[in-house]
Amino acid sequence: MIKIGIILGSTRPGRKGEQVAQWVHETTALRSDAEFEVIDLLDHPLPHLDEPAPAMMSSGRYQHEHTRAWADAIASFDGFVMVTPEYNHALPGVLKNAIDHLYVEWNNKAVGFVSYGVEGGARAVEQLRLICGALQMADVAPQVALSLLTDFENYTTFKPGDQHVAALDTLLDHVVAWSTALAPLRAASPATVA
Template sequence: MIRIGIILGSTRPNRNGEQVATWVHDIASRRGDAEFELIDLRDHPLPHLDEPLAAMQGHYQHAHTRAWAARIASFDGFVMVTPEYNHSTSGVLKNALDHLYAEWNDKAAGFVSYGVVGGARAAEQLRLICGALRMADVGQQVTLSLMTEFENYTAFQPADHSVAALDTLLDQVVAWSTALAPLRAASQAAAV
């Protein structure tokens, strides 16, 4: 069965992302077409780009990078839950992406973003990053406004249209993850 990781892309104290990622996971877990697992970046503390070689070379020197690589390699696609900080994604999510290369290749990615304007600019930045990592980002995106879907900017209360958008996003991530399976298999065979 296809495995989809839901990456919680914020480690800040009092982060709104935990509520959002839990909501995504709760809705996704009701589906029968894939297995969904929450990946909290707090559980994977990665120093800022501390590997001596570029990730494209695949020679990870540090145990934390090898553990992160094994975790990411086990999934077929991802839903990235991202805040918008200064018109971009969080530094911790960017660093987690930059630590690896081949483990991201030929996998689907969908984006659930939140911020004053729904985090749309963070998701657009992630599309560029994922393209460089040879990931296929899906067209549907979920944008959650701090103004309308968070009471007092902190208590998450998703609107009905956001639930519908998430269902479509999950459909697309599962479909693309399934469609990309032959490419992942070919890459793994070539690496052996």
């Protein structure tokens, strides 16, 4: 069965992403087309990129144990939903750092985006689409953009509008379908880390 990781892309104290990732995960409990698991970056503390060789050139051979553990975690998934806030018109540095630690582990996998911010996190997702393209990932078009103004009561408690449930279901449909379609490429890749 296809396995999809829901990456919680913020480690900031008081982060809203925990509520959002939980909502995504609860929504996936109603599905039987894939297995879903939350990947919290707090559980994978990575220093600022410290591998001596670029991930693209290391072919999955990393020097540091923290990178190897992160690589094993990411390699075990067929696709991802990235839950990201927008900080200063961009994605969080901790998410970019986690992405940059690896290369082959991301290849030929689908990715969808659930973002939040004053403007729904749209600019963070624009950047993530470019980054994921460079990693040979297939980013799906549907996305969920949550506003801090309308989807969080008092900017704190997550209360998504009904329209977001349908949008999330569509996003998940696409991530599962693309993850399934890309399976032969992952199987054929000599650089795939298992």
